[in-house]
Amino acid sequence: MDAAEVAKHNGMQSCWIVVNSKVYDVTSFVDEHPGGPSLILKYAGADASEAFNEVHTQQTLDEHMTQGQCLGKLTGNPSALAQPKKSTTGNTGSENEIPPIVSMVMTHDFEPVAKALLSDRAFTYVHSFSSLEDRINSYHRTWSSLSFRPRVMRNVEHVNSTRCMLSHQSRFPFFIAPMGLAGSMHSDAERVVARGAAQKATHYCVSTSATLTHDVIMESFRTAQAESNMRDRSQLFLQLYVNSNQKITQDFLRRARALGYKGLFITVDTHILGKRIQDRRLQSRELIEAGITERPVGNLVSDGKDGKAKDGRPQTGGRSRPGVISQALNWDDLKWIRKEWDGPIVLKGIQSAADAKMAYDTGCQGIYLSNHGGRQLQDAPSSLETLLEIRSMAPEILGRMEIYCDGSFRTGADILKALCLGATSVAVGRPFMYAAAVYGVKGIERVIDILADEIEITMKLLGVTDLKQLSPDLVRVPHELRMSSRL
Ligand code: HEM
Numbered sequence: 445m446d447a448a449e450v451a452k453h454n455g456m457q458s459c460w461i462v463v464n465s466k467v468y469d470v471t472s473f474v475d476e477h478p479g480g481p482s483l484i485l486k487y488a489g490a491d492a493s494e495a496f497n498e499v500h501t502q503q504t505l506d507e508h509m510t511q512g513q514c515l516g517k518l519t520g521n522p523s524a525l526a527q528p529k530k531s532t533t534g535n536t537g538s539e540n541e542i543p544p545i546v547s548m549v550m551t552h553d554f555e556p557v558a559k560a561l562l563s564d565r566a567f568t569y570v571h572s573f574s575s576l577e578d579r580i581n582s583y584h585r586t587w588s589s590l591s592f593r594p595r596v597m598r599n600v601e602h603v604n605s606t607r608c609m610l611s612h613q614s615r616f617p618f619f620i621a622p623m624g625l626a627g628s629m630h631s632d633a634e635r636v637v638a639r640g641a642a643q644k645a646t647h648y649c650v651s652t653s654a655t656l657t658h659d660v661i662m663e664s665f666r667t668a669q670a671e672s673n674m675r676d677r678s679q680l681f682l683q684l685y686v687n688s689n690q691k692i693t694q695d696f697l698r699r700a701r702a703l704g705y706k707g708l709f710i711t712v713d714t715h716i717l718g719k720r721i722q723d724r725r726l727q728s729r730e731l732i733e734a735g736i737t738e739r740p741v742g743n744l745v746s747d748g749k750d751g752k753a754k755d756g757r758p759q760t761g762g763r764s765r766p767g768v769i770s771q772a773l774n775w776d777d778l779k780w781i782r783k784e785w786d787g788p789i790v791l792k793g794i795q796s797a798a799d800a801k802m803a804y805d806t807g808c809q810g811i812y813l814s815n816h817g818g819r820q821l822q823d824a825p826s827s828l829e830t831l832l833e834i835r836s837m838a839p840e841i842l843g844r845m846e847i848y849c850d851g852s853f854r855t856g857a858d859i860l861k862a863l864c865l866g867a868t869s870v871a872v873g874r875p876f877m878y879a880a881a882v883y884g885v886k887g888i889e890r891v892i893d894i895l896a897d898e899i900e901i902t903m904k905l906l907g908v909t910d911l912k913q914l915s916p917d918l919v920r921v922p923h924e925l926r927m928s929s930r931l
């Protein structure tokens with residue numbers, strides 16, 4: 445197919461692209477592209493090989509292009525092709541200088557560096573929230589609004605910060621939260637996180653939507669454990685999005701169990717993707733850039749051909765693919781899930797004392813108080829609010845099941861406050877993503893070291909030598925928070 449002819453098919457009405465010297469008519473696929481139409485329209489009439497090969501393989505073409513869509517080899521003068529349309533959506537991921545890792549002193553420090561380095565699209569995916577600014581700020585302030593009531597003169601020469609999570613010891617009372625589709629942050633993302641976690645004996649909960657396969661992640665984790673010669677051993681846990689096709693979930697659970705994943709964390713707050721505001725704005729800018737100025741409100745990316753990801757991956761870059769996560773999930777489903785998973789089960793995304801109680805009554809080993817990092821329900825409660833509500837309205841479950849918390853935990857002090865109020869362990873999300881994106885495995889280790897250092901300092905200044913000594917007496921909860929939880 446002659447290059448000059450290809451160049452004419454440069455819009456929505458007729459869109460041809462060149463990938464690895466072959467011409468494809470993608471007109472009917474543009475709107476179905478799970479990465480969004482604008483990414484392909486940018487290359488209409490042009491050579492998309494470089495951009496395509498960054499995220500896809502030949503297999504993507506084999507699986508999604510019919511024979512009729514392949515128009516043959518590119519012939520003629522390639523310079524006659526159209527030029528890719530210029531991006532106006534800001535940062536495209538660049539050559540910005542990376543500061544030495546020693547300048548990362550707080551976990552907060554990784555975000556601005558990642559922002560400068562990553563493409564707008566990748567950064568927005570991680571950063572996006574589904575509430576307005578005031579609420580997001582209140583999530584960030586939530587744990588720092590509690591102050592301590594320290595004790596002094598208590599011989600704190602040696603402290604022990606180890607914590608058991610679902611019967612598995614970790615050096616620290618925190619773990620790495622599940623974060624899907626990390627591939628846009630780092631091409632080897634979950635392997636990087638797994639290596640860092642193994643080397644620092646920290647637990648890591650791997651997402652159903654991991655970009656890499658779960659066997660590859662486990663292999664990396666085990667190899668790093670063997671190399672690190674560490675006496676303490678951490679574990680990989682498994683986060684589950686229940687697929688609307690039960691068989692996909694059953695197969696997935698069997699495979700994961702055989703691979704050695706431990707506790708199962710079923711996410712119960714993501715049956716529809718929250719309205720992530722920054723991501724919606726970015727999508728709309730991408731559409732305008734691609735010449736699309738009208739589209740119905742709602743999910744701006746249309747469903748894929750069959751609406752289903754083969755391996756149960758639910759979303760693409762924070763853009764939902766309808767029909768993949770079950771919206772029919774209910775308490776009865778725990779019965780068939782238990783048949784496939786004989787290990788402990790934790791429900792992730794519990795946001796009320798009533799559901800915490802249900803989880804206990806239905807035999808779950810743990811609850812994970814989370815509002816998905818503020819990415820799902822607009823104006824969802826913080827994990828602190830839910831924990832206080834449980835203390836007030838379902839105190840009988842405290843000490844009887846494990847309780848995890850997450851959402852804007854950024855310091856060792858905040859982690860210890862949650863432990864004082866009854867949490868077993870705390871998960872940290874975004875800082876690990878940003879650190880991996882910028883510094884790889886060293887970044888993961890650095891975040892762990894920063895939190896570990898803060899935990900040790902805070903324990904000593906609080907007058908405790910073991911996490912078992914933490915109790916509600918050591919924190920002051922602001923009056924309005926106590927009132928709102930009827931505490
Ligand atoms: C014939 C052309 C193309 C086909 C058949 C195709 C197919 C797909 C498919 C099936 C996905 C879903 C995720 C996966 O299974 O990998 C996807 C996602 C994506 N595609 Fe394409 N694509 C094409 C062209 C392009 C081009 C030219 C770009 C240029 C940047 C691109 C960028 C992306 C991105 C960024 C995602 C989202 C990945 C993520 O967030 O994890 N694609 N595409």
Ligand SMILES: Cc1cc2nc3c(=O)[nH]c(=O)nc-3n(C[C@H](O)[C@H](O)[C@H](O)COP(=O)(O)O)c2cc1C
Binds near residue numbers: 621683873875877
């Ligand atoms: C980029 C990103 C991807 C996420 N993917 C998942 C996921 O696949 N499964 C899940 O249960 N939670 C997911 N979450 C939510 C996190 O597990 C966690 O609840 C949240 O990030 C904690 O808040 P923090 O980032 O403020 O620490 C994701 C969060 C982010 C930021």
